[in-house]
Amino acid sequence: MxxxxxxxxxxxxxxxxxxxxxxxxxxxxxSVIFMNLFANKEIRTGSSYIALDCxxxxxxxxxxxxxxxxxxxxxxxxxxMTVAVALINFAMAGLLAFVAAIPGNWGExxxxxxxxxxxxxxxxxGGTWYILLGSMIAFVVSGIVNALVNHGIGKHLKKDxxxxxxxxxxxSTMIGQFVDNMCFALIVSRNFFGWTLxxxxxxxxxxxxxxxxxxxxxxxxGYSVCKKWEKxxxxxxxxALQKVA
Numbered sequence: 001m002x003x004x005x006x007x008x009x010x011x012x013x014x015x016x017x018x019x020x021x022x023x024x025x026x027x028x029x030x031s032v033i034f035m036n037l038f039a040n041k042e043i044r045t046g047s048s049y050i051a052l053d054c055x056x057x058x059x060x061x062x063x064x065x066x067x068x069x070x071x072x073x074x075x076x077x078x079x080x081m082t083v084a085v086a087l088i089n090f091a092m093a094g095l096l097a098f099v100a101a102i103p104g105n106w107g108e109x110x111x112x113x114x115x116x117x118x119x120x121x122x123x124x125x126g127g128t129w130y131i132l133l134g135s136m137i138a139f140v141v142s143g144i145v146n147a148l149v150n151h152g153i154g155k156h157l158k159k160d161x162x163x164x165x166x167x168x169x170x171x172s173t174m175i176g177q178f179v180d181n182m183c184f185a186l187i188v189s190r191n192f193f194g195w196t197l198x199x200x201x202x203x204x205x206x207x208x209x210x211x212x213x214x215x216x217x218x219x220x221x222g223y224s225v226c227k228k229w230e231k232x233x234x235x236x237x238x239x240a241l242q243k244v245a
Contacts (some may be wrong), residue, residue, distance in 0.1 A: 012241065016077050019235035020069060021194050025081070028065040031058045032085050033092050038137055040124050056207055060214035062139075063176055066146050067169045067215075068222050071154065074242055076146035082143030084137050093132050102128030131188055138183035146176030165223045166216075173215045177208035210220075 017025070040054030070078040100122040109117050150172035157164040181204035187193040195203075229235065 012238075013080055015238045016073065016080060016237060019238040020077070020081065021071065021229075023066065023114065024065055027061060028081065029085050029088055031061040031065070032089050032139065035059050035062060036089065036093075036127075036132070037124075039131075041137070045079065052207060054205075056211050056214070059177065059180070060173075060211045060218065063146060063173045063211070064215060064218055064222050066143060066176075067150055067172060068226055070147050070150045070172075071226050072170075073235055073238060075151040076237070078147035078150075080145050082140055082147070088142050089136065089139075090132075093127055119168045130192055132186050134188035137187060138180045141183050142176045144178035145179045146172045149175050162220070162223050164220060165226070169219055169222070170212060170216065174208055174212045177211045178204055181205075181207045189201070206218060 025066075035058040038057060039053045041054045043052040043054060045052060066082065067076045069081055099191050106121045108119055108121065110117075128134045153168040153171055154164070156166065182200060185195060185200035185204050189203075190197070190200055
């Protein structure tokens, strides 16, 4: 029955969020929220074909958290976390838009005494609907791709060491980040900013490489945390439930 399946899946989801360490959920959520805020600032590269924004400074952390959850709890858990964080981000975006709509001055207004400062901050904090929508669609799609690729590669690796973790993580991150960047570029940059298809592909690829480099730097931390989770049986109740199912 559909109702029973929904109830069962909801119980499964509650066990998942009780099992995933809170610090991972906090980092995952905050990195998504601030990643979208940071994306409002471009990084000057001096080339029309290389477009980067400050969002990539945190996007690697999003994928690091997803890779850790995928390895320990499975792809289904990572997808559920991705959807949950996307919903939280939508709620936060609504709150920020509400704050931006409240009459009043930001602190920086009294430094410059110029209404343009208020308008600029309200526009940045309040966000733009098509940017938020494009970003969240890209985030959810890339999160699903990342989880499936990571898990799929992991099933074919016989050893469970850092080399195996690196293979599945680097491959899934590179592919997932490219999908994320490309989805956003096709939905937003091409339709609203007039990017060419070449710019979309090149910038998505460059962004994915930059984000992968950050992942490579911090992947030893992710691996050591996963091994610690295994040693301490973190989330064993949820994992046992998945094996039974």
